Amino acid sequence: MSVDLATVKRVARLARIAVSEEEAERMTGELNGILGFVEQLSEVNVDGVEPMTSVTPMRMKTREDIVMDGDKAADVVANAPNSDRDFFLVPKVVE
């Protein structure tokens, strides 16, 4: 499978990365190179093979339902590019 310029632009949009026409063209070539490389996986017979969901065979650890975190709004917004009264601020979102 290979991608065209329109697909690259659509994927960039999905990934929320602005790309110039020139970048999109360059990426098209690069992505096709990589996709060509991974294409060899289609040779592998994977019939009846379970996809890997966890590399180590163990049961997932769980947590007790106890409140032990929070009350640190100052820490939460400490690195924010724009905040006000412990809220994060972003350009207005129109519903």
Place this chain on the structure above:
Amino acid sequence: MTELTSLTIAEARAKLSAKEITSVELTDAYIAAIEAANETINAYVDVTPEQAREMARASDARIAAGKAGPLEGIPLGIKDLFATEGVHTQACSHILDGFKPRYESTVTRNLWNDGAVMLGKLNMDEFAMGSSNESSYYGPVKNPWRAKGSNLDLVPGGSSGGSAAAVAAHLCAGATATDTGGSIRQPAAFTGTVGIKPTYGRCSRFGIVAFASSLDQAGPIARDVRDAAILLKSMASVDPKDTTSVDLPVPDYAASIGQSIKGMKIGIPKEYRVEGMPEEIEALWQQGIAWLKDAGAEIVDISLPHTQYALPAYYIVAPAEASSNLARYDGVRYGLRVDGKDIVDMYEKTRAAGFGREVKRRIMIGTYVLSAGYYDAYYLRAQKVRTLIKRDFELAFQAGVDAILTPATPSSAFGIADEDLAADPVKMYLNDIFTVTVNMAGLPGIAVPGGLDHKGLPLGLQLIGKPFEEETLFKTAHVIEQAAGRFTPAKWW
């Protein structure tokens, strides 16, 4: 006492506890070395001398009080991927500009709890994506090694290039690193240092900036095998904050050093003899086999038939996970924000300006392979192939193999800004061809120097072990180290 920085951790520890030296002296020696070298080597992106001296003083006090921890007073460098409270933590990306976490990664917390001293944050490929340390926002790291009679700057490998270079150039006693597809072992091989990627789940991932969650694993880069064992013992833990961390006690790895490997079965996988591999690599491999045989190990030929598919499968799984893991860098809560006319514009501009070329490439690939209609053909198939890769290893281990010996990399260090590699991302990816299988199967792997090539550059051997049997790797690697010797670059910087 002029060469305090040439002491291994084990040696420094002995001198500290014998009170022949103080941690402040040792730390000052490293700070001086960094000040002298870093402008050239560019291993550190942030040096924290005041914090280091303060930690060293506290270590000296604990040593005096007889309360020394296992790493008391030992100055370490920390890869920029590890969250260190109040200190530069940016994964060497522009998008994390100015980020100073209000938390500490579990691995670094473990190190500080054991008495280690932090010298600063180490350079790396942006978000650990790369094999040359050239994708760092802070510029490339120079390998302390140069080819005989050459002034050409070489890469230290990546992504943990800063860690490997700092250890090789004696700019820290040891360093933390991470390995997603070979990012500990390849730079270790390129710099004549020892690097181990432990079993997935051995070190907590809590507080380590995520690249590909199912593959990322922290480990040390050190001067020798013993130091690597000492560091891993402190870094590893069972962490309730990481549900993929495994509930197994951490053994005393250093205790396995010097143990006999007599009767051990070492597998030699034929699939690692790849087309176009330099003869020197093949010769190194044969040398390694001979050393282990001499030490009493039994050498057996094995087959890991899905080896060639590990790298392509990796370049689906890792970018897919990365595309999702890096979605949080959106200019809202931390790091870079480039204003836009609306929220989507802000996202797109921020991420376009904040991510480098390689990171964008991988996000794009990852987004594409997960997108509607392609999931089964790419991601699901790659995860099935991963099952097959893991099964190959399991069958070998079931057949009695204790460890597997391979070359660590298909070549020695290459030049910075190599045009051939820059033009073709896939060529760069091939650097991980021997290391990536280990991540795909979640196994432990260690890279240990095996010798120098005709250019006088270090080459590494890799040992792959059974899950959670890092001790086997340490004792076997030590045998190679004893035979091969240790390698230190001639100081030119």
Place this chain on the structure above:
Amino acid sequence: MSIVDVRTPDPKRFIPGATGDWEVIIGMEVHAQVLSNSKLFSAASTEFGNAPNANVSLVDAAMPGMLPVINEECVRQAVRTGLGLKAKINHRSIFDRKNYFYPDLPQGYQISQYKDPIVGEGKIIISVGPDRQGQFEDVEIGIERLHLEQDAGKSMHDQHPSMSYVDLNRSGVALMEIVSKPDLRSSDEAKAYLTKLRSILRYLGTCDGNMDEGSMRADVNVSVRRPGEPFGTRCEIKNVNSIRFVGQAIEYEARRQIAIIEDGGVIDQETRLFDPNKGETRSMRSKEDAHDYRYFPDPDLLPLEFDDDFVEALKADLPELPDDKKERFVRDLGLSVYDASVLVSEKAIADYFEAVAEGRDGKIAANWVINDLLGALNKAGKTIEETPVSPAQLGGIIDLIKDGTISGKIAKDLFEILWNEGGDPAELVESRGMKQVTDTGAIEKAVDEIIAANPDQVEKAKAKPSLAGWFVGQVMKATGGKANPQAVQALVKSKLGIEE
């Protein structure tokens, strides 16, 4: 997955259009906030209404390197709910990432369950009616699945002219998404489904069901078709936050779709919003960004696995659910099916009734709760939680009737007083002289006076004994209702010489 139509078209539910009858097909996705102290994957509080970002951990804020750790109580709550919905419990389920960008989604993905949810198919029996004959109809509605997922934070748009304010307090709170099969065929059924589902969740204690606080929200899928034809194209109405609005939204949407088709148009599959002020649904802006959520298993979380013992232990501790309770009320207390249905409709009502009925006659208790208490609550527009009369007080009234201290009529007055002023029933009866008069001397005096004052009535009554009731009424009036009615009856009859 093919969708099976399990319902037979029923003309009672058809919607008449200009060109004939139409049938509406409804499926629901309900987001129910799990009752838990802490969030699904972090140890921050789930409390409602705190200061901005106060209930936020660094995990909820998606700081670099933070990892999710699952809250075992949320798992238990989901399994309990699955058991309450008589559903298949999946012993192995997978958490997936649903990827999209939104400022109140800090990770850039929501952790949800996609292909392997924790709970599979189940069912809910709803009761629809009453019809013209006063009959209720039980309908079985299929549950497709239930899965666990994270809630998002909140964006506020009215704080600043050009900026939105983001608060992550809700970010990471556990939700159960409960998906019905497209088995609902009218707005009444949809409302009954939501009511019943909410009741089951409240009985189980797995969700508080408070729609006005957002702890239960419904996405409603609506399509129309000619009866007997295949399913039409559906529209999804997002985030409807009251049962009444769900009814209104369906009514509006069904008519909108019918009008379009009858005019020769086609329905676009789209997401719509319900505007409660206008009573209309409207299309959500921009389809340019067709959603592509790129689901894949979350590599930070292993598969969620548990064994039979885990499920069995939860099953053993499950509270009695409304259908079982209704059956028991009918069987053990002798209540009518209708009364029992009313009493179990809400857990709080059932709890109230059971407190009143404890050690008392069930039918009497049921009459008081349904006719007097619920009647008064309904009239006052109050919920059972807001009742001014406690079960103990109402029980006290019933006890006072039973031991003959007050008459049934006085009991109603006593209820009024308790409703308006509160107090202890027995003390009120004492202090306000409401005790029933059983002293025959006093009653006899009153009877004599009435007889003496009404000779004409006496003659009539002797001729027609049924008129004796008039005297009883007069005596009760004269005694302020406090005379024991049986005693008055007996005395009047004997004084008038009427045979028993």
